[in-house]
Every structure is written in C-alpha cells, then in structure tokens.
Amino acid sequence: MTKSEKLLIFPSELENISRVEKLIDEISSSHKLSAEVYGKISVALIEAVNNAILHGNQLDVTKNVKIGYNVNDDSISFVVWDEGKGFDFSNIPDPTLPENLEKTHGRGIFLMNHLADKIEFGENGAIVEMKFIFG
Secondary structure, eight states: OOOEEEEEEEESOGGGHHHHHHHHHHHHHHHTOOHHHHHHHHHHHHHHHHHIIIIISTTOTTSEEEEEEEEOSSEEEEEEEOSSOOOOGGGOOOTTSGGGTTOSSOOHHHHHHHHSSEEEEEGGGTEEEEEEEOO
C-alpha cells in the first residue's frame, strides 16, 4: 500500500458530513479497506466531525473544520480540528453507567474511544487524532 495524505477543509454546516462520507468512501476504495475497518472509521470520523461542527464551532459557518489523514502500510490516522474553545475530554461521563443510560448525549466520545485503535485529544479538546490499524 502506498502512503497518501490529504487535508479537507469546510465550513461548520451539517450538510458537509456528506463530504466526510465521500472522503471515507474514496479512502476505502483506493486502499482496499476491510468492511470492519471501513465501519469503524465511518462511525468514529463522522462522530468527530459532527462534534466539531455542533459542539466545537457551534454551527458557526464562519468557522471551519479541518480533517487531515495519513495512510501507511498498516494503518490510517485522522486528525480533526475545529476552531472552538475545546472541552475537558478527561471528564466525559461513562454512558454505560446506570445513571447515564437515559441521557441523550455523551455516547460519541465513548464510541470513538472504542472504535479507534488509538485516540488522543489536543488543544484542550479542539483537536482529535484517531488511528486505525488494518490488521
């Protein structure tokens, strides 16, 4: 597999999620991702971008979301940036605890943590880096 990198920048509008879906499809096609890896990337990356648009940039179309990715022989890494203030990523409640089961929010970061092989937050939560291993 050859190494490739790309950067996608777009305004904080929910309809731009379709651009993320297209990006994932292109990566999957050109790098022959398995259905399992494709599914993990789809859910985690779309969740990260959705969080950046809604929570980070608060649907402010004057603020952009950036997605960078890097494909290597055995993994793919994504970085998602927003222009928001960030959040305390170390203090996210566990949505599987009984007191949190009926809450309508709080599952996205949980999913991202479980789907990515490695996840890190930077800039006070305004940047998320996720790595997915192919095999």
